[in-house]
Amino acid sequence: MMYRNTKNGYGAIARWMHWLMALGIFGLFALGYWMRTLTYYSPYYKPAPEIHQGIGLIMLALMLFRLFWRITNPSPDHAELTRPERMGSALLHWGFYPLLIVMMIAGYFITTLDGRPIHFFGLFDVPSIYTQKGLEKLAGQIHWILAYGIIGLALLHTLAALWHHFVKRDGVMMSILKDPD
Ligand code: HEM
Numbered sequence: 759m760m761y762r763n764t765k766n767g768y769g770a771i772a773r774w775m776h777w778l779m780a781l782g783i784f785g786l787f788a789l790g791y792w793m794r795t796l797t798y799y800s801p802y803y804k805p806a807p808e809i810h811q812g813i814g815l816i817m818l819a820l821m822l823f824r825l826f827w828r829i830t831n832p833s834p835d836h837a838e839l840t841r842p843e844r845m846g847s848a849l850l851h852w853g854f855y856p857l858l859i860v861m862m863i864a865g866y867f868i869t870t871l872d873g874r875p876i877h878f879f880g881l882f883d884v885p886s887i888y889t890q891k892g893l894e895k896l897a898g899q900i901h902w903i904l905a906y907g908i909i910g911l912a913l914l915h916t917l918a919a920l921w922h923h924f925v926k927r928d929g930v931m932m933s934i935l936k937d938p939d
């Protein structure tokens with residue numbers, strides 16, 4: 759098993775983070791969408807946002823580690839791709855990082871701008887670092903606009919991956935699924 763990336767493909771750490779986070783992001787999107795429809799009388803009214811915030815904070819920590827990993831590892835150069843294909847995928851891959859980090863930080867601020875901490879699965883509290891009443895509305899707007907944008911880009915990214923595998927039949931899809939040769 760290869761842990762680090764090489765010029766030929768992604769190592770196990772990058773692959774596991776990619777798929778764990780893909781699952782987490784789609785899951786949190788569905789949970790976020792659903793929890794907004796709950797009324798005060800639902801038994802999930804309190805636990806659903808707490809689970810959303812807890813998993814969201816894990817995603818934020820993973821994301822920061824993933825950024826570090828990406829910067830300190832080589833990126834596979836798919837020599838078989840055309841120049842526009844390589845530029846397009848680099849733009850999208852690098853775009854995901856700031857969009858995700860800003861979206862998650864906005865999520866943290868929705869909950870904590872009024873001074874309340876986040877109860878991390880009842881284990882410990884993540885404190886509020888900045889308090890300003892009224893700003894949580896803006897944080898909420900940034901959070902959902904970016905969440906919808908990221909899901910849109912992720913669907914485009916998925917279509918591109920499937921196109922590479924089934925139409926172009928190159929090695930792009932396999933590079934995020936198995937050890938490099
Ligand atoms: C991958 C990460 C995340 C995704 C995909 C995501 C997605 C979503 C979505 C789709 C909504 C519903 C938005 C709406 O329709 O108004 C939402 C709401 C919310 N999210 Fe997230 N979220 C993520 C991370 C986080 C994090 C890290 C936190 C906090 C630590 C957080 C806190 C919240 C809160 C408090 C709401 C309720 C907003 C409101 O009631 O206005 N989220 N999220």
Ligand code: HEM
Nearest residue numbers: 772776780783784828847851854912916919930931933934
């Ligand atoms: C929310 C979901 C997703 C996000 C945010 C995401 C993000 C990324 C990022 C940032 C990379 C570059 C490698 C890295 O920095 O780790 C990548 C690579 C890749 N992803 Fe995703 N991804 C998601 C879901 C998917 C899905 C569902 C598929 C396929 C069905 C997929 C297929 C691939 C492939 C094939 C690569 C390698 C591309 C290359 O090296 O040119 N991804 N993804």
